[in-house]
Amino acid sequence: MSQALKRKLADPRTGGLLGLAAVIAVLPLFLPNNFYYDVAIGAGLSAIVCVGLNLLIGYAGQISLGHAGFVGLGAYSSAVLTVEFGWHPLAAMTAGALGVGILAFLVARPILRLRGHYLAMATLGLGIIISIVVNTEAEYTGGPDGMTVPSLMFFGRELYGEAVWYWIVGAALLFTVWLSLNLIASPVGRALRAVHGSEPAAEIAGVDTAHYKVLVFVISAVIASLAGSLGAHYAGFVSPANVGFFRSIELVTMVVLGGMASTYGAVVGAAILTVLPQLLTGLEDYEHIAFGLILMLTVIFMPRGLVPSFFTIARNRLASAGAPPP
Amino acid sequence: MTRHFIKRTLAILLTAAAALAFGAPGAPASETIRIGTFLSVTGPASFLGDPELKTLRMYIESINKDGGVLGRKLELVHYDVQHLADKAKTAIKRLIEDDKVDVIIGPSTTGTTMATIPLVERAGIPMISLAGAVVIINPVKKWVFKTPHTDRMACAKIFGDMKKRGFTRIGMISGTGGFGKSMRGQCKGLAADFGISVLADETYGPKDSDMTPQLTKIKNTKGLQAVLNPGFGQGPAIVTKNFRQLGMGMSLYQSHGVASKKYIELAGAAAEGVRLPAAALLVADQLADNDPQKVVVVGYKKAFEKRWGSAVSTFGGHAYDGLQLAISAIARAGSTDKEKVRAEIEKTSGYIGTGGIVHMSPDDHLGLSLSAFRMLEIKNGEWTLVD
Incomplete structure (x- = not known):
């Protein structure tokens, strides 16, 4: 193998992406029926949101405690605009994403001029407000029991069924990861890392810190909204259960568990936190205890998150064994 | 470069492992x-x-x-x-x-x-x-x-009882969960058939822990004789407690959504005098001996x-x-x-x-x-x- 090819493969933007594509392509061989597809799709949708959220948490050093609200706004835009107003699903999805983008901008612009974790507080409030609205505006949203959403029509074809949606979500995830990796490697990404490292230093170097923080927040909110719209059309159903504060916390947990500032870490975190509760249902009443214990132990023993910690461990092993590089 | 290679391999392995752990399907349907x-x-x-x-x-x-x-x-x-x-x-x-x-x-x-x-x-x-x-x-x-x-049957049973007791002007406070929402619609649709008018109509969410504001509004509505509370779970027990705390001075009706001893335990003394339609099971011992359900x-x-x-x-x-x-x-x-x-x-x-x-x-x-x-x-x- 030529050096150039090796280098290309080792680059997360090519090798990592190929790896992820391979996993998505091979995974169906291990999925015996639609229920497993359903879990995989759920993991994929969460992963999309987490990759976006990771840009904000891992690179801009800001925390959003209202991301489930953005996912919910996307989902409910798709649901309400198509059902109540007869919009085309793609138009509804775009309108939802635009609306969320504008909302995120309006919230973030004044707040991100301040230094510190004010964004966390603002998004916390915003997320709770969104949750209250979808719960109480039962006339449009169906209230606590949610509402049904029509299937996504694409060039006159109805997109229905787990097998179809697996590939849609898989493609969307690949695209999001590609987008995220490119963004990180671009001048914007370098500016973001500078902001994360030291804001005063970044400012001295001429980086408009507020601008970049707002930009990445809007991007991550729009990604969340699009994932929400996809999820709503896939499930054919939206309910406030996935819009609330706890879902926002869960999303942050996924990013932290997988490893902050690691795009693949966000994907792994999302996959694990989606799959684990399903694996633990056999424990019945002890399910939540086991789930909490696993999370606690992970955070205690791998404080930097699964993916970065695994790299460190693997590297140390290789170094101490004196193994030649593969 | 080695680092990146490991990074890549591990990313693949981890995701694959997650997939494999999940790949074992449940036991196939046997003779059971x-x-x-x-x-x-x-x-x-x-x-x-x-x-x-x-x-x-x-x-x-x-x-x-x-x-x-x-x-x-x-x-x-x-x-x-x-x-x-x-x-x-x-x-x-x-x-x-x-x-x-x-x-x-x-x-x-x-x-x-x-x-x-x-x-x-x-x-x-x-x-x-x-x-x-x-x-x-x-x-x-x-x-x-x-x-x-059904909720519709519960409305009919409750309105029948209200009519017998001479109640025609009532207030409603409903849960917004599926059952409360549905029963609220059914009761409002049926009320006219029984000559009953619903003069106050309030709602509460499934996790709400205080319904005093809604009940205060109902209390301030003039001329009400009874209040009906469609809902299930904890909500109606809280409504019942708040209802007594406010000294509403009218009759309270619940749906069959509270037909459990837990409701009486939660609402305590406040549940005294509450009426509800329910299946014969709750009063098994009080049924006549020739009742086929006994x-x-x-x-x-x-x-x-x-x-x-x-x-x-x-x-x-x-x-x-x-x-x-x-x-x-x-x-x-x-x-x-x-x-x-x-x-x-x-x-x-x-x-x-x-x-x-x-x-x-x-x-x-x-x-x-x-x-x-x-x-x-x-x-x-x-x-x-x-x-």
Whole structure:
């Protein structure tokens, strides 16, 4: 193998992406029926949101405690605009994403001029407000029991069924990861890392810190909204259960568990936190205890998150064994 | 470069491992008859799901001891879905696709039932819901049945009782969950037929913990004689407490959504004098000896209370009826063929259950009449039969 090819493969933007594509392509061989597809799709949708959220948490050093609200706004835009107003699903999805983008901008612009974790507080409030609205505006949203959403029509074809949606979500995830990796490697990404490292230093170097923080927040909110719209059309159903504060916390947990500032870490975190509760249902009443214990132990023993910690461990092993590089 | 290589390999391995851990499918359906259920065992609707699950477990054990059905043992597959529609959707997919159950009993609430009906209809598997609202069976869905009386019947029973007592001006405070929402609509639609006008109409959310503001508005509405509270779970107990704290000075009616001893325990002394329509099960001992339901309800009550050491609720009774309907249909069909079982459930006629005497038909997937409902009043912390 030529050096150039090796280098290309080792680059997360090519090798990592190929790896992820391979996993998505091979995974169906291990999925015996639609229920497993359903879990995989759920993991994929969460992963999309987490990759976006990771840009904000891992690179801009800001925390959003209202991301489930953005996912919910996307989902409910798709649901309400198509059902109540007869919009085309793609138009509804775009309108939802635009609306969320504008909302995120309006919230973030004044707040991100301040230094510190004010964004966390603002998004916390915003997320709770969104949750209250979808719960109480039962006339449009169906209230606590949610509402049904029509299937996504694409060039006159109805997109229905787990097998179809697996590939849609898989493609969307690949695209999001590609987008995220490119963004990180671009001048914007370098500016973001500078902001994360030291804001005063970044400012001295001429980086408009507020601008970049707002930009990445809007991007991550729009990604969340699009994932929400996809999820709503896939499930054919939206309910406030996935819009609330706890879902926002869960999303942050996924990013932290997988490893902050690691795009693949966000994907792994999302996959694990989606799959684990399903694996633990056999424990019945002890399910939540086991789930909490696993999370606690992970955070205690791998404080930097699964993916970065695994790299460190693997590297140390290789170094101490004196193994030649593969 | 090595670092990147490891990074890449590990990313792949990790994701693959996650996939593999999941790749082992559930055991294939063997000789057992698999009964799937997904109930609200925890959360604000645990009132319903807890006795339902206990009932199913208890009777499946005893049926298996007696040799099972068609010579095959019964096997219960259960997932707790709280009151959450999206959890219910995951559970029903798992029951249908992965566990490959033969028949489904549940879920506990109207919201979770309505969310799963499209999937059940697409998959073609008989489901006997244990939820209250009339929307579940009206319009009739081919594969969906239910055992509890409908909210519409509850409205009719309550309004009949109000009329007898001379109440014509009432206020309503409803839960916004599926059952409360549905019953609110049904009652408002029916009120005029009974010459009753609804002058105040308030709502509360499933997790709300204080309904004083809504009740204050109702209290300030002039000339009200009674208040009706459609809802289930903790909400109505809180409404009852707030109702007494505010000294409302009118009669309070609850739905059959509170027909459990837990409601009286939670509301305490505030529950005194509250009226509600409910199945005969709650007043098993007070039934006349020639009542055809007496043997069934006394038998179930004794068995449940002996096994679990807690008082019966009508919800456990709904699960009992659901299980009996399912296994007798399987026995008559002579197989677990889904279409045959569905047809047999639909042909159920004269089954005497805890909820009443069931006569199903292709147009009626409930099969109960209004006479199956009794009007109860809470006196000294006990259910008493008034009608």
